[in-house]
Amino acid sequence: MTIDHLDARLVALLSAEPKIGVLECSRRLGVARGTVQARLDRMAAKGVITGYGPDIDPAALGFDVTAFVTLHIRQVAGHVPVADQLALIPEVLEVHTITGGGDMLCRVVARSNADLQRVIDLIVDVQGVVRTESVIALDTPVPYRTLTLVRAAGGLNPAP
């Protein structure tokens, strides 16, 4: 889907101050309220905006350790049953199937390095998982973001 200037500014504004509401957005952007509503509806309909759920910081819940675990799986039954089992582990936040050396990549969190061992053991215990390789995230200089992308897609300067 194509995004224009106004869409990008709208998303940026809502990302910065989510609680301001449609009316305040229209004032800040200098357009009519109906326009803002229409843009938001359109982006929601097209799947660009998937929701407005509360953003949770796992670290604030005590899950200080983040790791990326590459999985090698036995290719007999495919990866679907493996993914289904991984989905049952709360600490597994994300699972991808990948190209290259491994078969799957998942992001996991844990309360400590010792706790990470427990989580990895849970993963290894999943039927079909042959071997895992883990890398621990020491620091996160750039936390997950999509705003730069939206700005770029909307033809705005990336940073301001």
Next chain:
Amino acid sequence: MTIDHLDARLVALLSAEPKIGVLECSRRLGVARGTVQARLDRMAAKGVITGYGPDIDPAALGFDVTAFVTLHIRQVAGHVPVADQLALIPEVLEVHTITGGGDMLCRVVARSNADLQRVIDLIVDVQGVVRTESVIALDTPVPYRTLTLVRAAGGLNPAP
């Protein structure tokens, strides 16, 4: 921070239907409105809830390709200047410093495999980056989530 049953149910409810508002939450959960407000304020103050920004789907914007790029960097100036440069690339959604074979791991998106090459070239051009290894995410059986974590931390069943 510690989360209880009610907090977890509240976050789950807001994640499922973000637009219902505080009053409707209090009705659904069977508690007073002030309680819901107090819980949300407390979680926001403790950093558990970092915001309510619109969730953007890069794929819906045309960025269909997701890849994880491991960076090897020259360790003379440290990783901070590298991270700063990476932050300027819109398609770089996330950067971590890591243990193990590589030095940094970043998540990038692109419009196509050819476009991914362009993005990787941008990364390689960053001062201090020596070499990169990329894996492409073919499928995402478990998209990023934190709800399971919240449910677990709040003492609820992970799945219902």
Next chain:
DNA sequence: GATTCAGTGGACAATGTGCTCAGTCTTCGC
């Protein structure tokens, strides 16, 4: 020249919000 689409500016009733208050309950320390 006619049609279509996006945006404007205004209106309306209905609802939710932020804020405050007094009262109840449980837990904790002494």
Next chain:
DNA sequence: GCGAAGACTGAGCACATTGTCCACTGAATC
């Protein structure tokens, strides 16, 4: 056992926002 502190309740209020209409304008399309 008793007082204090903290959390929750239920209620009230003024105010702003929402969802939903409408008629009108301007630009682009054919």
